[in-house]
Structures are given as C-alpha cells and as structure tokens.
Amino acid sequence: MSSLRMTAGWWASAKVTLAAFAIALLIGAVLIAFSDEDVVETLPNLFTYPGDFFVAAADAIGSSYWAMLKGSLGSWHAIASTLERSAPLICAGLGVTFAFRAGLFNIGAQGQMTIAALIGGYVAFAWQLPAGLHLLCALVACLIGGALWGGVAGVLKAQAGAHEVITTIMLNYVAASVLLYALSKDAFQRPGSDNALSPQPLDTARFPSIGGVHLGVLLALLAAVLVWWVLDRSTLGFELRAVGANPNAARTAGMSTTVVYTVAMVIAGALAGLAAAMNVLGEGNALSPTLVGSIGFDAITVALLGRASPVGTVLAGLLFGAMSVGGVAMQASVGTPKELTAVIQALIVLFVAAPTFVKALMRFKDQGGGTTLLAKGWGA
Numbered sequence: 001m002s003s004l005r006m007t008a009g010w011w012a013s014a015k016v017t018l019a020a021f022a023i024a025l026l027i028g029a030v031l032i033a034f035s036d037e038d039v040v041e042t043l044p045n046l047f048t049y050p051g052d053f054f055v056a057a058a059d060a061i062g063s064s065y066w067a068m069l070k071g072s073l074g075s076w077h078a079i080a081s082t083l084e085r086s087a088p089l090i091c092a093g094l095g096v097t098f099a100f101r102a103g104l105f106n107i108g109a110q111g112q113m114t115i116a117a118l119i120g121g122y123v124a125f126a127w128q129l130p131a132g133l134h135l136l137c138a139l140v141a142c143l144i145g146g147a148l149w150g151g152v153a154g155v156l157k158a159q160a161g162a163h164e165v166i167t168t169i170m171l172n173y174v175a176a177s178v179l180l181y182a183l184s185k186d187a188f189q190r191p192g193s194d195n196a197l198s199p200q201p202l203d204t205a206r207f208p209s210i211g212g213v214h215l216g217v218l219l220a221l222l223a224a225v226l227v228w229w230v231l232d233r234s235t236l237g238f239e240l241r242a243v244g245a246n247p248n249a250a251r252t253a254g255m256s257t258t259v260v261y262t263v264a265m266v267i268a269g270a271l272a273g274l275a276a277a278m279n280v281l282g283e284g285n286a287l288s289p290t291l292v293g294s295i296g297f298d299a300i301t302v303a304l305l306g307r308a309s310p311v312g313t314v315l316a317g318l319l320f321g322a323m324s325v326g327g328v329a330m331q332a333s334v335g336t337p338k339e340l341t342a343v344i345q346a347l348i349v350l351f352v353a354a355p356t357f358v359k360a361l362m363r364f365k366d367q368g369g370g371t372t373l374l375a376k377g378w379g380a
Contacts, residue, residue, distance in 0.1 A: 013307065019362045020351030028344040029061045032336055036060035064336040071329020072322035078329070080212040084282065086321025087220040088113075088275040092299030093306060093313040094227050095150070095271035099164075100308040101231055102264035103244035108153055108168025109272040110296025111175035112146040116273030118179050119145035121280045121287045122188065124201035134204040135281065142277040143270045149175060150269015151262065158258040164265070172296070180289060188287065198287035207282045216282035221314065223274055228310040230267075240264060272296065301349045320345060 033039050039060055042053040072082045092109045099106035120142030129137060153171060156162040182188045183196040190197050207214040231237040242250040243260045251257055275295060279285050302320055306312030327341030351358050358364070 015364060016355045016358050017305070017307075017352055019358050019364070021348055023351050023358065023361070024344050024347035025065075027347055028340060029065075031340055031343065032061050032064045033057040035337060035340070060334075060336075063334045064330050064340075067330040067333040067336070068323065068326030068341070070326075071333070072326035077212065078325065081325045082318070082322045083213050083217045084278070085325050086317045087217045087282065088278040088295050089298055089302050089320055090220045090314050090317035091223060091275035091278060092272050092295055093302035093317050094224060094310060095146075095268040095275070096299050096303035097306065097308045097310065097313050098227060098231070098240075098271060099264050099268040100303060101237070101244050102240045102260055103247065104157065104164050104261065104264055104268075106150070106153075106168055106265065106268050107165055107300065108150065108171050108296075109268075109275070109299045110292060110294075111168065111172035112149045112269040112272035113276040113279075113292045113296050114172075114175040114179050115149040116142040116145035116269075116276035117280050117287060117291055118182055118188075120273070120277055121198060121201065121291075124205035124280055125199040125286075126187070127205075128202075129204060131204040134202065135207065138201070138205040138281055139277050142273040142280065144273070146273020146276065147266045147270040150272065151266040153269075154262040154265025157265070158261040176289070179287070183287060183289070190286070196289055200286045201280055201284050205281060206284055214282040216278045219274070220278065223271065224310045224314045227271070231310065236263070272299075275299070301345065305349055305352055307352075 033056075036056065039053065039056045042049070042056050046053050070078070072078055092113060095109050095112070096106050120138050123141040124134075124138040127134060127137065149171060153162075153164050153167045156167050157164045180196060183198060188198050189195075190199050207216045207219075209215070229237075231240065239250070239255050239260050242253070242255060243257050247257045250260075276292065279291060279295075280287075285291055298320060302316045303313055305316035305319070306314070323341045323345060327338035330336045330341070331338040
C-alpha cells in the first residue's frame with residue numbers, strides 16, 4: 001500500500017511537470033509565431049484570409065521547434081554538444097539540490113564556480129606535471145575552491161545565524177571582483193596581452209575525450225549517483241533531511257545543526273566547483289570575467305525543475321542543455337531568436353513552481369503530488 005501511494009504521488013508530480021512543460025511550449029509557440037516576419041505580414045488580412053495566417057504560423061512554429069530538436073539531438077555531434085553543455089548545469093544543480101535538503105537556499109553557485117575556476121584554472125595552466133597527475137591536481141583544486149567558498153556561507157549560517165541567501169549573493173559579487181583582480185596580475189594574465197584573459201589550460205590538465213565527448217560528462221553523472229546515495233542512503237543524508245525539515249526537532253534529537261549547515265554548504269560548493277571544472281578542464285576555456293556565464297543562476301532553476309532530487313536534477317540539466325544548444329541551432333537555421341529558449345525555460349520553471357495553477361488549468365485531480373519545494377531557510 002505504501003509503495004502504491006509513493007507511485008501515485010510520483011506520477012501526480014510527473015504529470016504536473018509534463019503539463020508545465022507543455023504549457024510553456026504552447027506559449028513559446030505563440031511567441032515564435034508573432035516574431036516571424038511572414039506571420040506578421042498576414043495579420044492585416046487575418047479576417048479576410050485567415051488560412052494564410054495559420055499556415056504561416058504553423059510553418060514558423062514547426063520549423064523552429066524542429067530546428068531546436070535537430071540541433072540538440074539530430075546527430076552525434078549535436079548530442080555530444082548537448083551532453084557537454086548539460087554537464088556543468090547538472091553539477092551546479094546538484095549543489096543547489098544538496099543545500100535544499102538541509103533547508104538552505106544556496107544562491108551562491110555562481111561565486112563558488114568563479115573561485116573554483118580561478119584556483120583550478122591556475123593549476124591547469126601554470127603547473128607543469130605529468131598528464132594524469134596534472135588533471136587530478138587541477139580537478140581537486142576546483143573542488144577545494146568551490147568547497148571553501150561554499151563553506152564561508154555555511155560557517156556564517158551555522159555560527160552567526162547569517163541568512164544564506166544574503167551571504168551567498170554577496171559572496172557572488174566578491175568572487176567576481178576577486179577574479180577581475182587576479183586577471184589584472186601577471187601571474188594570471190596571458191603573456192603579451194592586456195586583456196582580462198588567462199592562458200588556456202595545458203593539454204595535460206584536460207579531460208580526455210571519447211567519441212567527441214569529454215569524460216567530465218561521465219564524472220557529472222557519477223556525482224549525481226553519489227549525491228543520491230548520500231542523501232537517501234547515508235547517515236549524513238538522514239541528518240540533512242531532518243535538519244531541513246525541522247531544525248529544532250533535529251537539535252532536540254541530538255543532531256548538530258551547526259555541523260549539518262557547514263557540511264551541506266561545503267559539499268554544495270564542491271559540486272559547484274565540479275561544474276567549473278567542466279568549463280575549464282572539459283572545454284578548455286581560459287579564465288575570463290565571462291567564463292562562468294549564468295550557469296550558477298541557471299542551476300537554481302535546474303534544481304527547482306528537478307524538485308531537489310538527483311535524478312530530477314540530471315533530467316532538468318539535460319533538458320536545459322538541449323534547449324541551449326538547440327536554441328543556437330534554431331537561430332542559425334530559421335532565424336528565430338535564441339532568446340526565446342530562455343523565455344521557454346523561465347516559463348517551465350514558473351509553471352512547475354505553481355502546481356496548483358497547473359492542476360486547475362489542466363483539471364487534474366489533487367492526489368497530493370506536485371507540491372512546490374521551498375528551502376526552510378527562505379523566509380523561515
């Protein structure tokens with residue numbers, strides 16, 4: 001009976017997520033149609049020749065979505081690009097998910113990735129080591145950099161009661177300033193250049209590739225398995241869930257909320273550091289102010305869409321990676337603005353975060369699924 005209830009709850013939650021995805025695609029289709037020049041040209045004669053409008057709209061929507069699908073999954077090269085784009089989103093999303101389980105809202109993946117990239121990138125381009133050892137040292141440096149930066153917010157939360165949302169946001173700005181300062185120094189700056197750009201990582205510090213996909217992708221999936229085991233099968237995971245659900249009750253039961261908050265943010269930061277390693281050691285990008293992009297913030301939406309579960313986070317990361325790669329292909333092939341993919345992503349998260357609205361719109365019966373996940377640290 002218990003397993004049946006769990007299955008019913010899972011299906012109800014999945015149904016709401018799929019419905020949110022469908023609604024977002026529908027709204028995206030409307031935006032695609034009205035951003036197409038051929039469709040706009042038919043509007044003056046909409047009531048005289050309505051068929052022209054619907055034919056042009058269907059062609060614009062169909063060609064755009066087909067180009068997105070083909071660009072992200074239509075060939076092995078497209079699949080490889082999708083996997084490599086998804087890997088940092090998965091790792092950073094796992095970091096946000098891990099903190100969620102302890103009742104913490106980690107907004108600092110962006111800063112944690114920045115510091116991790118700074119430390120790991122320096123090891124990758126400045127140290128001269130044998131191939132395997134060099135990669136290992138650079139990877140560990142990324143993990144340590146992210147863990148240290150996440151640990152700062154964890155210690156502030158545990159020891160001083162500082163709200164993690166505020167501290168992690170501020171630490172994002174500090175990390176960006178630290179990176180800019182470092183790139184102005186000779187030790188980090190590319191020789192013969194005045195730009196804020198470091199040398200590229202040495203080949204000895206790069207992830208090897210198989211079939212055009214660097215092995216960091218496999219490492220991201222292994223990290224998801226490890227996070228799942230820690231959260232659902234280990235003593236630490238039990239303590240994380242207990243503190244996240246009710247810190248006062250957990251404290252009464254003899255659990256140290258101070259240790260749990262600190263460890264949760266350290267591990268979350270390490271996972272963000274692994275995401276930075278995907279960019280630096282996987283794609284071989286040099287350090288620059290735009291290296292991290294918006295991955296740290298996108299990780300929050302990935303974790304929310306994945307409902308703070310490792311499996312859901314992996315699937316959400318793959319979805320967002322596919323939409324990112326497909327959006328570029330969509331713009332290149334049919335001229336549809338790739339920014340529309342960001343709008344669709346935002347709509348998906350918006351509807352996932354409003355399950356009651358989705359169930360009312362789709363006339364789903366309330367079976368207890370589709371609840372919105374919020375960290376206890378937010379507004380607690």
